[in-house]
Amino acid sequence: MIALRPLTDADAPAIRRVYSGATVTSLGRPAMTEREAEDYVVRVREWAAADPVEQYVLGVDVAGDLVGVVKLGRRPDGHGRVSYVLREDCWGQGYATKALKELIVFASTAAGLDSLGAKHHLNNPASGRVLVKAGFTRLGIEDGMIEYQLLARP
Numbered sequence: 619m620i621a622l623r624p625l626t627d628a629d630a631p632a633i634r635r636v637y638s639g640a641t642v643t644s645l646g647r648p649a650m651t652e653r654e655a656e657d658y659v660v661r662v663r664e665w666a667a668a669d670p671v672e673q674y675v676l677g678v679d680v681a682g683d684l685v686g687v688v689k690l691g692r693r694p695d696g697h698g699r700v701s702y703v704l705r706e707d708c709w710g711q712g713y714a715t716k717a718l719k720e721l722i723v724f725a726s727t728a729a730g731l732d733s734l735g736a737k738h739h740l741n742n743p744a745s746g747r748v749l750v751k752a753g754f755t756r757l758g759i760e761d762g763m764i765e766y767q768l769l770a771r772p
């Protein structure tokens with residue numbers, strides 16, 4: 619039912635819906651404009667075409683509905699960083715956790731990463747809950763952010 623997939627140009631309107639409302643308020647950024655969403659999907663495809671890929675962005679597809687994105691960044695030391703953004707009307711249904719678990723598999727197989735990190739603001743406990751449910755371990759607080767780590771499994 620839930621699947622991670624590459625973004626296409628046709629996803630721009632759905633990406634704009636993801637980056638709106640309470641989602642962007644929580645991220646501390648303004649809502650995406652139509653033009654920004656179109657530019658974003660172009661950039662995502664450029665990142666995906668790089669060799670090596672340093673930034674993966676995959677769509678979270680629930681029965682044909684693009685409800686969010688997950689992101690995986692590759693650091694020069696081989697460590698990966700993950701994050702996730704879900705459309706407001708899809709919160710609380712376990713989608714972020716399921717998508718993150720899929721991303722962990724992707725990170726350890728397709729991306730070849732065996733160490734992942736993540737962080738969230740102190741005022742975003744739902745994000746921390748997602749990380750813990752997906753198997754991350756809380757490390758501590760640094761610069762107002764709570765840091766997590768996971769040794770990815772194949």
Ligand SMILES: CC(C)(COP(=O)(O)OP(=O)(O)OC[C@H]1O[C@@H](n2cnc3c(N)ncnc32)[C@H](O)[C@@H]1OP(=O)(O)O)[C@@H](O)C(=O)NCCC(=O)NCCS
Pocket residue numbers: 640641642644645701702703704705708709710711712713714715716737738739742743744745747748
């Ligand atoms: C954070 C976010 C990804 C969560 O997505 P989601 O699909 O609702 O997450 P899930 O349903 O998989 O899990 C959410 C968990 O957080 C819990 N939760 C929700 N609000 C909470 C709160 N205020 N305090 C504590 N836990 C909370 C839920 O109860 C659930 O845990 P449970 O399954 O043990 O009950 C989503 O709210 C979002 O996109 N927010 C805006 C972007 C963002 O903050 N991204 C993370 C950046 S670090």
